[in-house]
Amino acid sequence: MKILVTGAAGFIGFHLSKRLLAESHQVIGLDNLNEYYDVCLKEERIKILEKHPNFTFYKTDLGNLESLKQLFADHSIRIVFNLAAQAGVRYSLKNPHAYVLSNLLGFLNVLEACRDYSVEHLIYASSSSVYGSNTKIPFSPKDSVDHPVSMYAATKKSNELMAHTYSHLYNIPTTGLRFFTVYGPWGRPDMAYYSFTKNIFEEKTIKVFNQGDMSRDFTFIDDIVEGMIRLIDHPPKSNNYWDRNNPDPSSSYAPYQIYNIGNNNPVNLMKFIQILEKLIGKKAKVEFSPMEPGDVKVTYADISSLQKDIGFSPSTPLEIGLGQFIEWYKEYHLKE
Structure with missing residues (x-):
């Protein structure tokens, strides 16, 4: 089938696209290649994807509704993975307007395109950051998330x-995924595991x-992608048991679902550094x-609903996943 992946040059979008191509899907990749982190890394990811004949790339911005709708018109897109967003909790304190333009206006345009072109299933990236000031752990998608502590979190809740x-209005099946600290090869340089690795190799503080x-709750990229792939053929349906007097935030009378997608096994930061x-x-x-402002002390995913619905079960130990990342890091950054 034809599948649109927005943010295809990003970390998760790249790995998801590779897997979809390996399973013989036609992938339409979209990305604006912004300069939030090293553009060369994003371009290298796209070069790898473009080696596959079933991959088509468009460099454009979700804020450009006309361009986005033309893309939908040119391709019979059945499934949309919306992973394009302005990322980063700390950066949202410095440049909140970037989050409004990308994460709100851009997402609205995706929704409008899905409406106009009768997309069968929209799967989109939310974030564990929506749990904000919550202290009850593990975090459950059934919990209220009305107290964000960063602009990034506020846009994801939005x-x-x-x-x-x-x-509700147009009967579009939508699935939101709250990602928990995804890591692995070809990762994001702004993430702690990446910058820590770089500084340890360079003997910097x-x-x-x-x-x-x-x-x-560190979660290896291959486990994340496996869960996303399984969701393609499981679009949400109306929850006939949804109680308007006691509403469950994770589901609805509409075809709407929210899941946590994480490892369900938080690791202390100092232990992580020791590994x-x-x-x-x-x-x-x-x-x-x-x-720092906007940061939270603990992330811990309750993934029971995802386990129940699609059999999601992350299986990569942190030592194995980090080992794969470090081997990639040495090959990519330290090669002669």
């Missing part, structure tokens, strides 16, 4: 609300926030700092 509106008292040190063979130079 995406979920916008998707529900279109599911790594900055560890909240004095190291933080935990993250990196062992795999790299060098000690980290650590500088402890207070918690």
